[in-house]
Amino acid sequence: MFERLQKPFLTVETGEAYQPIRLSYHILEKSKLVDALKKMHCLTQKNENAWSWHWDSECTDLHFESLDSFKKNPEHPVRLGTLTIKDETLYLNLPSFKRACLAVPFFHKIILTEAAKIKKADFINKVFGLTERLPHGFAELFNEDELEKIVTQRIHDYEFVQSRCENATTAEEAFSILADYTKAETEKRLPYAERYTFEYHEKIGTDPDVIFLGFYIFLRGRELVAIRRWFGETGYTLSDAAEETIEKVFGSMNIDIIE
Numbered sequence: 001m002f003e004r005l006q007k008p009f010l011t012v013e014t015g016e017a018y019q020p021i022r023l024s025y026h027i028l029e030k031s032k033l034v035d036a037l038k039k040m041h042c043l044t045q046k047n048e049n050a051w052s053w054h055w056d057s058e059c060t061d062l063h064f065e066s067l068d069s070f071k072k073n074p075e076h077p078v079r080l081g082t083l084t085i086k087d088e089t090l091y092l093n094l095p096s097f098k099r100a101c102l103a104v105p106f107f108h109k110i111i112l113t114e115a116a117k118i119k120k121a122d123f124i125n126k127v128f129g130l131t132e133r134l135p136h137g138f139a140e141l142f143n144e145d146e147l148e149k150i151v152t153q154r155i156h157d158y159e160f161v162q163s164r165c166e167n168a169t170t171a172e173e174a175f176s177i178l179a180d181y182t183k184a185e186t187e188k189r190l191p192y193a194e195r196y197t198f199e200y201h202e203k204i205g206t207d208p209d210v211i212f213l214g215f216y217i218f219l220r221g222r223e224l225v226a227i228r229r230w231f232g233e234t235g236y237t238l239s240d241a242a243e244e245t246i247e248k249v250f251g252s253m254n255i256d257i258i259e
Contacts, residue, residue: 021123032115
């Protein structure tokens with residue numbers, strides 16, 4: 001443990017922890033989507049169905065508070081991620097949660113909702129050591145069956161608790177059921193890989209800012225757990241992360257940054 005405390009975890013150029021994440025968009029009209037992507041100067045097309053996304057042009061103002069010091073080189077802008085179209089899906093592959101939180105609202109403004117709609121995010125619940133073997137590509141990282149199993153179980157558990165709350169005889173009983181469920185969830189060991197589904201969270205409203213905020217809070221909590229546990233805080237839970245996140249979001253209202 002002492003050796004680990006002396007070793008920093010792997011970070012990306014813009015300062016945040018390296019945690020691979022893949023956003024998936026369902027393509028509704030490919031021609032409209034491709035037209036929109038081709039108009040973006042921050043994208044460099046690699047082939048017919050692939051682009052590199054750079055910290056340049058339209059996204060120059062994206063802000064990374066996690067940077068202590070970083071001098072942009074206009075001649076060689078940082079590559080933030082890659083986009084790939086395969087079958088009916090647009091994949092946006094990114095090396096950190098922070099970039100994903102910035103990418104979702106950024107591309108929402110660019111990609112017409114009738115052309116493509118964000119559906120899910122697959123990600124890793126850990127940070128990596130500087131000399132640790134890194135997964136080779138996103139295909140190695142994510143097992144579709146396992147990810148769907150986790151999502152299905154999460155929804156089943158939530159609906160079961162919801163039913164118990166609705167059938168509770170008193171408000172106090174319902175609150176106790178919900179509190180027990182929340183406590184148990186926050187203390188669970190996080191799976192290596194996990195999936196966030198946007199369709200499920202859209203039920204709380206149609207305001208995209210609400211959806212983006214929910215995504216941010218979900219990811220920030222998991223990032224904090226991964227980092228704190230890397231530094232030896234084995235008892236640090238999602239409940240602790242939630243308290244920190246709520247203080248940050250609703251205290252300073254600086255809701256767009258993962259430090």
